[in-house]
Amino acid sequence: MIVLKKLIGEIMNYEAVVGLEIHAQMLTDTKIFCGCSTVFGSPPNTQTCPICIGMPGVLPVLNKKAVEFIIKTGLALNCHISDYSRFARKNYFYPDLPKNYQISQYELPICQKGYIDIYIEGSMKRIGITRIHLEEDAGKNIHATGNYSAVDLNRAGVPLMEIVTEPDIRSPKEASEFMRKLRTILRYLDVCDGNMEQGSLRCDANVSVRPKGESFLGTKTEIKNINSFKFVEKAIEYEIKRQISIIQDGGKVIQETRLWDPNSSITVSMRSKEEAHDYRYFPEPDLPPLVNLSIIAEEIKKDLPELPDQKRQRFIEQYKIPDYDVDNLVSDKSLAKWFEEAVDVGGHPKAVANWILSELLKLLNSENKSINDSLIKPKQLVSLLKLIENETISGKIAKVVFEEMYKTGKDPEKLIEEKGLFQIKDEDSLIRVIDEVIFKNPKELERFKAGEEKLFGYFVGQIMKETKGKANPKLANELLRVRLKYHSQNES
Numbered sequence: 001m002i003v004l005k006k007l008i009g010e011i012m013n014y015e016a017v018v019g020l021e022i023h024a025q026m027l028t029d030t031k032i033f034c035g036c037s038t039v040f041g042s043p044p045n046t047q048t049c050p051i052c053i054g055m056p057g058v059l060p061v062l063n064k065k066a067v068e069f070i071i072k073t074g075l076a077l078n079c080h081i082s083d084y085s086r087f088a089r090k091n092y093f094y095p096d097l098p099k100n101y102q103i104s105q106y107e108l109p110i111c112q113k114g115y116i117d118i119y120i121e122g123s124m125k126r127i128g129i130t131r132i133h134l135e136e137d138a139g140k141n142i143h144a145t146g147n148y149s150a151v152d153l154n155r156a157g158v159p160l161m162e163i164v165t166e167p168d169i170r171s172p173k174e175a176s177e178f179m180r181k182l183r184t185i186l187r188y189l190d191v192c193d194g195n196m197e198q199g200s201l202r203c204d205a206n207v208s209v210r211p212k213g214e215s216f217l218g219t220k221t222e223i224k225n226i227n228s229f230k231f232v233e234k235a236i237e238y239e240i241k242r243q244i245s246i247i248q249d250g251g252k253v254i255q256e257t258r259l260w261d262p263n264s265s266i267t268v269s270m271r272s273k274e275e276a277h278d279y280r281y282f283p284e285p286d287l288p289p290l291v292n293l294s295i296i297a298e299e300i301k302k303d304l305p306e307l308p309d310q311k312r313q314r315f316i317e318q319y320k321i322p323d324y325d326v327d328n329l330v331s332d333k334s335l336a337k338w339f340e341e342a343v344d345v346g347g348h349p350k351a352v353a354n355w356i357l358s359e360l361l362k363l364l365n366s367e368n369k370s371i372n373d374s375l376i377k378p379k380q381l382v383s384l385l386k387l388i389e390n391e392t393i394s395g396k397i398a399k400v401v402f403e404e405m406y407k408t409g410k411d412p413e414k415l416i417e418e419k420g421l422f423q424i425k426d427e428d429s430l431i432r433v434i435d436e437v438i439f440k441n442p443k444e445l446e447r448f449k450a451g452e453e454k455l456f457g458y459f460v461g462q463i464m465k466e467t468k469g470k471a472n473p474k475l476a477n478e479l480l481r482v483r484l485k486y487h488s489q490n491e492s
Contacts, residue, residue, distance in 0.1 A: 014209045014247075016240045017217055018169035019130075022182060024161045024192040025137060025200040026069045032136050032159035033060030033103065040198055044142070044152035052136075052157035054098030059286050066159040067110070067290065069191040070134050071297050073161060074111030076185055076307055077129055081297040085110045087134075087284035095151050096139035104135035104162075106281040110293060116185070117309065118177045127178050128166030135160050140199075155199075161192070167206070167217065172233040172240070179203060179232055180331075184308050188333045196227045203232055207239045209247070218243070219253040223267055226260055235260040239267050311336060319349035328357055335371045342378035351385050359399065363406050375409030376402075384412040392422060396469040422470070430463075430476055434483045437462045445487060456480070 031038055034051035051058045074081050088106040111132035117124050137160045139153040163182065169175050183194040183201060194201045203226045208218035221243070223235050238260075243253050258267040306314070308330050315326045315336075330336050335356070342352045360381075364374060384405070388398050393416060404415045416422060437459060438445055448455040463476050 013212060014240075014244050015212050016170055016172075016236070017167045017208045017210060017220075018171075018175055018236060019167040019206045020163075020165045020169065020175060020178065021204040021206070022163040022165075022179070023137075023202045023204075024073075024163065024186055024194075026066055026159040026161060026191055027193060028063055028065045028069065028159055030063060031157035032063045032066050032134075033157055036157065038158050040195075040200070042154055044150070044154060047154040048156070052098075053153050054100075054156075060103065062287060063159060066134060067293075068296070068300060069159075069189075070110050070132060070161050071293065072189055072300050072304065073163075073186065073191055074114065074132050075297060075301055075304060076189055077111070077114040077116060077132070077163070077182075079111035079114030079129060079132060081293055082108065082110055082112065083294040084108065084289060084291055085293060086289040087287045088281045089284050090135075091280045092278075094138065094141075095149070096141050096153070096156070098139070098153060098156060102136060102138065103284055103287070105133035108289075109133035110290065116178060116181055118174065118181050120171075120174055120177060125168075125174065127168045127174070130164045130166050132161055132163050135162060167208075172236040175205065175236050176229045176233045179229055181308070184331055184333075188305055188307055196229075199227065202227055205232065205236050205239075207236055207243070208253070209240055209243045219255050221253065221255065221267075222257045223260055224257055224270065231260055231262055234262075234265060235267060238265065242267065319343065319353075321349050321353050325350075325353040325357060329353065332371065338371050338374075338378055342381055345379050345382050347378070347382040347385055352381065355381055355385070355402070359402055360406070363403070374406070376405050377409075380405060380411055387412055387416070391472055391474075392416070394469055394471070394473055396464070400469070427475070427479065430467075430471060430479050431483065433463055433466050433471070434459075434476070434480050435487075437466060438483060438487050445484075448484060456484070459484070 034049050036049050037047045085108045087103050090102045090104045093100050109131040114129035115126050117126050137155050137158040139151055139156040142150040186192040187194050205223045206220045208220040210218045226232050226235050256272050257270045259270045261268050311330045329339050343349050387393050401412050401415050444455050
């Protein structure tokens with residue numbers, strides 16, 4: 001405990017300097033330099049050809065859609081689009097890289113000098129983007145049980161965007177918020193599905209520490225292939241503490257590549273960190289330079305969709321709903337669309353937002369589903385809300401009906417009729433139930449007559465229990481007051 005308190009005290013004297021390198025697989029139908037499919041989950045090595053497995057004498061042909069996607073992303077991330085760009089060979093030797101080099105970009109990337117604004121505890125912070133460049137993905141090593149590993153080259157040649165930030169991030173929370181915001185933007189653009197579990201969005205974090213108030217950069221380590229927001233935070237947090245501990249013990253941080261071990265919640269050394277010259281970059285001889293990209297960018301800019309920040313501002317102004325609701329709705333393009341469709345067919349914005357965020361997402365999340373999997377359609381939710389409004393059913397019964405709608409996709413009117421869930425609004429029927437409840441609870445009646453007004457709620461609860469939630473709440477309350485007064489006077 002003493003050691004922990006000491007380290008916490010020392011942490012306060014340091015600040016972290018973090019930059020991220022994010023690899024985003026593009027949603028193209030085919031690979032970047034050949035016609036092989038990019039569909040995830042096929043049997044190993046079934047989506048390959050001589051080009052993507054690096055056979056001698058083959059030539060790459062650039063996927064036009066990949067260029068359009070990276071320009072679209074650059075525009076959305078406020079980047080300058082270069083008019084001239086070219087590819088480079090990045091040389092390194094791993095089993096999952098069949099050519100022993102990767103076609104990437106080096107000194108002339110397509111997108112440069114952009115930014116993303118994130119919000120931390122209500123304050124906006126701008127994170128700079130150094131560059132976005134286009135490259136091919138490597139294959140995947142599969143480490144099976146036993147003394148061997150296998151290689152699946154289905155992923156080799158899938159088009160990647162590498163998004164490199166400035167070292168502007170100062171905390172694990174800022175890093176994860178940046179990743180969340182970036183994924184949301186990529187999904188809005190339909191250029192990447194953002195599925196971190198499948199590896200279509202991966203993050204490397206460059207982490208260093210320095211005394212607060214200093215401007216120099218400390219020795220950095222790179223944490224490779226972090227595949228969840230939670231792990232981004234935990235890995236960076238651990239690495240910050242590890243580096244501070246080394247410095248406090250009089251040691252020096254070594255520039256190296258490390259891996260995050262989620263089972264032990266630590267980073268472990270992988271290899272010494274390569275410098276740019278270690279990769280022996282040189283211009284790719286088999287691909288011509290990309291020219292007139294600014295002209296292409298002007299055309300793409302005309303068709304950019306409404307982006308999350310724009311949608312957020314519009315929702316606040318147009319629908320007058322709280323920031324919390326807006327932030328949750330616009331975090332998913334499909335969710336925002338579902339909300340707007342419900343409002344367009346007559347739903348009150350706040351009521352629709354409440355039911356989506358508190359009821360529908362609760363059910364979807366319990367089954368790890370998205371809004372696109374919902375059997376309930378926007379028009380059906382609005383129908384349910386109108387049934388509550390006109391007192392056909394109570395709010396409590398509405399939740400029961402909603403769960404049945406979620407399971408079956410049936411209209412609320414049909415479910416209410418099938419299950420006999422119409423609200424009881426007949427006074428004579430309700431009076432009979434109320435008198436029966438009072439008769440069954442003589443002790444509570446005596447306490448109520450003695451001044452325990454809070455027992456009124458107890459009687460209401462019993463009425464709802466007897467009617468299985470079908471009693472009209474307003475009418476039941478009015479009649480209960482009359483009957484309690486009647487019983488009190490008659491028994492006095």
